[in-house]
Amino acid sequence: MVLGVFWVFAGVAIVSAFLCITRRSPVASALWLILTLFSLAGIFVLLDAQFIAALQVLVYAGAIMVLFLFVIMLLNLGRQGPSDLRGWPGRLVAAALGLLLAAELWAVRTWAPEEHLRLPEGAIARMSEAEGPVHVISDALFREYLIPFELTSVLLLAAIVGAVVLAKRRL
Amino acid sequence: MLLGPSLAVSAILFSLGVAGVLLRRNAIVIFMCVELMLNAVNLSFIALAQQLGPQGQVIVFFVMAVAAAEAAVGLAIILAIYRHKQTVDIQNINLLRG
Amino acid sequence: MTEIPEAVRLVWLAAALPLLGFLANGALSLFRPAARRAVTAIGVGTVAAAFAVSVLVAAGLAGSGAHEPVVLTYWSWIPAGDLVLNLAFQVDQLSVVMLLVVTGVGALIHVFSIGYMGEDPGYARYFAYLNLFIFFMLVLVLGSNFPVMFVGWEGVGLCSYLLIGFWFEDKANANAGKKAFIMNRIGDAGFLIAMFLIFRSLGTLEFTEVFRLAPVSFEVGGTLITLITLALFLGCTGKSAQIPLYTWLPDAMAGPTPVSALIHAATMVTAGVYLVARANVLFAMAPISSAVVAGIGALTALFAATIALKQWDIKKVIAYSTVSQLGYMFLGVGVGAYVSGIFHLVTHAFFKALMFLAAGNVIYALHQAYHATHRHEDAQDLRNMGGLHRYMPWTAALMWIGGLANIGLPPFSGFFSKDSILAAAFARGHDAPIFYVFWALGTVGAVFTALYITRLLIYTFHGPNRTGEAERQHLREAPPVMTGPLVILGLGSVFAGVLNLPHVLPAAGWLEHWLEPVTSLGAVFLPEFHLTAGTEWGLLALATAIAVAGIAAAWRLLKPEALVPARQAVPERGIERVLANKYYVDEIYDALIVRPLIWFSERVLWRTVDALLIDGVAVNGMARLTRLFGWIGSRLQTGQVGTYVVLFVLGTLVLLRVMAG
Numbered sequence: 001m002v003l004g005v006f007w008v009f010a011g012v013a014i015v016s017a018f019l020c021i022t023r024r025s026p027v028a029s030a031l032w033l034i035l036t037l038f039s040l041a042g043i044f045v046l047l048d049a050q051f052i053a054a055l056q057v058l059v060y061a062g063a064i065m066v067l068f069l070f071v072i073m074l075l076n077l078g079r080q081g082p083s084d085l086r087g088w089p090g091r092l093v094a095a096a097l098g099l100l101l102a103a104e105l106w107a108v109r110t111w112a113p114e115e116h117l118r119l120p121e122g123a124i125a126r127m128s129e130a131e132g133p134v135h136v137i138s139d140a141l142f143r144e145y146l147i148p149f150e151l152t153s154v155l156l157l158a159a160i161v162g163a164v165v166l167a168k169r170r171l
Numbered sequence: 172m173l174l175g176p177s178l179a180v181s182a183i184l185f186s187l188g189v190a191g192v193l194l195r196r197n198a199i200v201i202f203m204c205v206e207l208m209l210n211a212v213n214l215s216f217i218a219l220a221q222q223l224g225p226q227g228q229v230i231v232f233f234v235m236a237v238a239a240a241e242a243a244v245g246l247a248i249i250l251a252i253y254r255h256k257q258t259v260d261i262q263n264i265n266l267l268r269g
Numbered sequence: 270m271t272e273i274p275e276a277v278r279l280v281w282l283a284a285a286l287p288l289l290g291f292l293a294n295g296a297l298s299l300f301r302p303a304a305r306r307a308v309t310a311i312g313v314g315t316v317a318a319a320f321a322v323s324v325l326v327a328a329g330l331a332g333s334g335a336h337e338p339v340v341l342t343y344w345s346w347i348p349a350g351d352l353v354l355n356l357a358f359q360v361d362q363l364s365v366v367m368l369l370v371v372t373g374v375g376a377l378i379h380v381f382s383i384g385y386m387g388e389d390p391g392y393a394r395y396f397a398y399l400n401l402f403i404f405f406m407l408v409l410v411l412g413s414n415f416p417v418m419f420v421g422w423e424g425v426g427l428c429s430y431l432l433i434g435f436w437f438e439d440k441a442n443a444n445a446g447k448k449a450f451i452m453n454r455i456g457d458a459g460f461l462i463a464m465f466l467i468f469r470s471l472g473t474l475e476f477t478e479v480f481r482l483a484p485v486s487f488e489v490g491g492t493l494i495t496l497i498t499l500a501l502f503l504g505c506t507g508k509s510a511q512i513p514l515y516t517w518l519p520d521a522m523a524g525p526t527p528v529s530a531l532i533h534a535a536t537m538v539t540a541g542v543y544l545v546a547r548a549n550v551l552f553a554m555a556p557i558s559s560a561v562v563a564g565i566g567a568l569t570a571l572f573a574a575t576i577a578l579k580q581w582d583i584k585k586v587i588a589y590s591t592v593s594q595l596g597y598m599f600l601g602v603g604v605g606a607y608v609s610g611i612f613h614l615v616t617h618a619f620f621k622a623l624m625f626l627a628a629g630n631v632i633y634a635l636h637q638a639y640h641a642t643h644r645h646e647d648a649q650d651l652r653n654m655g656g657l658h659r660y661m662p663w664t665a666a667l668m669w670i671g672g673l674a675n676i677g678l679p680p681f682s683g684f685f686s687k688d689s690i691l692a693a694a695f696a697r698g699h700d701a702p703i704f705y706v707f708w709a710l711g712t713v714g715a716v717f718t719a720l721y722i723t724r725l726l727i728y729t730f731h732g733p734n735r736t737g738e739a740e741r742q743h744l745r746e747a748p749p750v751m752t753g754p755l756v757i758l759g760l761g762s763v764f765a766g767v768l769n770l771p772h773v774l775p776a777a778g779w780l781e782h783w784l785e786p787v788t789s790l791g792a793v794f795l796p797e798f799h800l801t802a803g804t805e806w807g808l809l810a811l812a813t814a815i816a817v818a819g820i821a822a823a824w825r826l827l828k829p830e831a832l833v834p835a836r837q838a839v840p841e842r843g844i845e846r847v848l849a850n851k852y853y854v855d856e857i858y859d860a861l862i863v864r865p866l867i868w869f870s871e872r873v874l875w876r877t878v879d880a881l882l883i884d885g886v887a888v889n890g891m892a893r894l895t896r897l898f899g900w901i902g903s904r905l906q907t908g909q910v911g912t913y914v915v916l917f918v919l920g921t922l923v924l925l926r927v928m929a930g
Binding site: 002003006007010013014017018020021022026029030033036037040043044046047048049051052055056059060063064067068071072074075084085086090091093094095097098099101102105106108111112113117118119121124127136137139140141144145148149152155156158159160162163164165166167169 | 172173174175176177178179180181182183184185186187188189190191193194195196197199200202203204206207210213214217218219220221222223224225226228229231232233235236237238239240241242243244246247248249250251253254259260
């Protein structure tokens, strides 16, 4: 049952990712990417990461992709222009390298963490059932990773300032 | 149980992202392909977090934060380039040519 | 070890005074070149004082009766591992003789220079160089080990260079200086090699130690000792102008005449003879080297004498005569008659300095005469002289004395010293017939000596005057400050012979006895050679006959009346031309050594090695290679993000492959 649902999401994600990179229109690409991100959010739920799945939808599929679409619209690239896909030599190179990479990554797909490092089956699921899915991540985030978390705020601030500086016509 | 298939899907998505970067010339689309690659990696982290503990999820949280910052800055750069050259086609952006 | 006499301890003053004079005169020449009185007082005063000190030292040494050399160590110079060199002076019978000759003749020539150089703008500079020369010469003769001697050896070479090129505004003079310097450098390489070999085999360079260790460390006639002595002799051929390195000395006449007298006749050029006499143990242990020394000496004596026959420049004649007489000295030390060599060195210092200074008077007179009439004629050409005895009787008489001493006419000093050398060579011929050949060469050389000296004197002082009508009234005898030193040298030329009279005469062999502590070291290795009284009388008679016959032949054969002034002279023909051109030795050296060297330097070293290999391949090639790599690198920088990504992905693939194993 779970595996079936997983493969449905996985299939949607892969197909829409493929469409994302092959559609001529940037807007279409962006929309297919959003679908991929939604599917990934579904897979995240299946992998007991409900909170991250929610963030995926809110932050990625929502905020970031809206930003992308916004810029595409702003630059007026939505209209059907000349294709930005490369010619046949470029396509062949892209396909070849992509397949090669997939093959190499496929080879390591079956690697699993060593037995003694592994949590018991369903441990994360039980934990989120008992304490709530947010608690699972927040516990680690605000204890072990407190300083990186705070630094993230600085990073975001810097990004905001940087974006303003870059995008503004005249300071 | 879902680890192997998840990693396989992650590999495929990542390769698609790379292929996309190679395939496209539009800087924004290339940027989106990079986001795709980031998400493929996120999937690996989540899948492994199920077995190794919630730290993997924390990493994904950070990746999202960085992706957000990156998107903001990157899109601002693309905006500035477009203003300057009236194009976002990377073939026309070759100031670093030797 | 006997007590060192107080007077001997003063020897450092003899060297220090001229050095002080050099410093003071050097400063004056830079800041107050016009202060001629001060320069004169310092320049002449220090050397005269040095002579006084030398007399004291000699008296002290003679009074102490010391048989061992007195070594006075002043400070440690180069202490480096096994090599410990001290700056030390060695006072013994030999160095005292040299000390007296150098300071004595040096002082006289300083006095002469007051007059000769009186009007030269470089007066202070001249005296500074001259004082420096005396200092280095004293270091040379007093040094107690090879390196200290070498310092003096190089120092006198430097002063020689500076003084030959004293009038460096004329390029020919500067070139003559360079020639002397380079020729000496070739010989010095031999000296250095000899020092290295000595240190390597004996572990010391101190004279006393080397001469003590050599007899026990080397085998007589062995390869090593032969090599060492031959290398030392190479140094001597450079410094003392022997075949094959003699060509610099005639050119060195470009310097002021007193310099020629002091450096290139009386003192510096005899350093080689002094070195061989000093190292007599080493040479006595190497019979082959000794024979080479004698042979080269005899050959040079004859060779230079023949060249002197046809030279027209008065100084060149005397210069070749010097080369020839130095050859006799080497013949003497080569046959093992070290005392005879030193004896001839002493008498030669007197009569050759006398001849040079007298020639200086003549040149001075002619120069003044031509200066008065503003004519540009060669003041040194014999064809412009003639009949000068009427105008400068003192100079003529004194030069005749010097000339007769040079010829070797009894009872002048040169007779005794040259005869003792030839007699020794003749005596050695008894057991090694090759020495008969050397004796014969020397004897023939003596005939030529008589001819060229008489020719020089006749053409200069006798016959009609060829200077010129207008100039004749301006010919004057030189001032007393110049003739005075000549008189003293003349006395020396006449009477220095008594220092070492032949055995058949009463009161004989005084110098031989005096030098015995030095020469006895080497005498052990030499065969005893004695001449019967009859043979000795016979040789004396032969020498006298040669001298008289040579003078008479020249007097009868030469026709000074037939000479014309240099400007109207016709070039010589045949053998005369070969002689006048000095056997073309300079041209042969030029063709065989200088030109190939220049060709090699230019074509191979410059154009091929330097320009092509170093500049072209190494330097520019490296630059081109760097540029090529840079070009390749810059081709990779297409500015196309696509290219970068492809390369980046390829790199990732490779890395992944490697890491995934």
